[in-house]
Amino acid sequence: MRKATIVLITFFSFFFAHAQKSISGVIVNKETQQPIPYAHLIIPSQKRGTTADKNGRFKFTVPDEWIGTILKVTCVGFVDKKIVLKQGENVAIHLEPSVEFLKAVHLSNEERQDVVRVNSFRRKRGIGLGNFSGGAYPSMFARYYPYETSLGDENYLKEVSIFFFKKGRQNAKFRFRVVSASADKMPDEDLVDPMIVEVSYKQAKTKIKMPSNGIEVPRGGFFIVVEHLFIEDNAFEEVIHLQVSDSLQIQDIKQKRYAPIFKGIIENDGDSYSYYMSVNGWKKVRKLKMPRADFKEEEVVAPAFKLKLTN
Numbered sequence: 001m002r003k004a005t006i007v008l009i010t011f012f013s014f015f016f017a018h019a020q021k022s023i024s025g026v027i028v029n030k031e032t033q034q035p036i037p038y039a040h041l042i043i044p045s046q047k048r049g050t051t052a053d054k055n056g057r058f059k060f061t062v063p064d065e066w067i068g069t070i071l072k073v074t075c076v077g078f079v080d081k082k083i084v085l086k087q088g089e090n091v092a093i094h095l096e097p098s099v100e101f102l103k104a105v106h107l108s109n110e111e112r113q114d115v116v117r118v119n120s121f122r123r124k125r126g127i128g129l130g131n132f133s134g135g136a137y138p139s140m141f142a143r144y145y146p147y148e149t150s151l152g153d154e155n156y157l158k159e160v161s162i163f164f165f166k167k168g169r170q171n172a173k174f175r176f177r178v179v180s181a182s183a184d185k186m187p188d189e190d191l192v193d194p195m196i197v198e199v200s201y202k203q204a205k206t207k208i209k210m211p212s213n214g215i216e217v218p219r220g221g222f223f224i225v226v227e228h229l230f231i232e233d234n235a236f237e238e239v240i241h242l243q244v245s246d247s248l249q250i251q252d253i254k255q256k257r258y259a260p261i262f263k264g265i266i267e268n269d270g271d272s273y274s275y276y277m278s279v280n281g282w283k284k285v286r287k288l289k290m291p292r293a294d295f296k297e298e299e300v301v302a303p304a305f306k307l308k309l310t311n
Helices: 002-015
Strands: 020-029 040-043 048-051 057-063 070-074 081-084 088-095 115-118 126-129 140-145 156-163 172-181 187-190 195-199 205-209 222-228 235-243 250-258 262-268 274-278 281-284 299-303 305-310
Touching (some): 156 222
Parallel strands (some): 020 088
Antiparallel strands (some): 020 057, 070 081, 126 262, 140 222, 156 305, 172 222, 274 281
């Protein structure tokens, strides 16, 4: 993960010009001893982090001052783990499989005719949804969808289309999830095995088909979740034009970001239940300060997904 290492050093050395400590190793399943791909490693107190590679390997460098702080390791399907950050090589971090993961879910094997297409966003203003963390740590977006009563006693999610912003498209991978909703419309438990989805720079969208002919939708609704992976394959460089003085002097600042940039839409707050994952858990997107002058007080940003439901 040479490139990911450079990314972290870039962030950290911006604030600290003195001694650094190197940490490397692998994240494994405690029961099977098999590597866990694409797990996240985050230092909550510093709001920094990265993602292990497809072989569960990781490597990063931090300032001396951060040694002894808490490192949080997370991956869907496993219990979160907190450990004290220590210098070392070939460190093995064991994650325990979650007993709550993938409770009984009903898959449909029947081909159904009645179809409802959800979430048309024609004529709505678009925006790019990149790394809300500013490229500092992996995050994710989630959007809520209610049970579709027009389909009757059963709803099955058959297909999801994920759209990408026109600027900054490149070959990339992301994690796709379908998650149940809690009573207060917060993301809860996974309904189907998460998928690693690969996209190319040519794609404006990707269609993801559910197992069999669809998964049953809970009466309380569900969330579609997309998760950024801070891995070498996804890294790109973004130039930010920064005014550094009143004399209008402009300085170009280069920052590492991670693809893909998902497409977002602007809608009224009352219609939206969209969240992003911070180091402190899920937060509504409306809590963010959007950097555009044309945003109105009642407007928020939501991910641009399209769904196909059957009965």
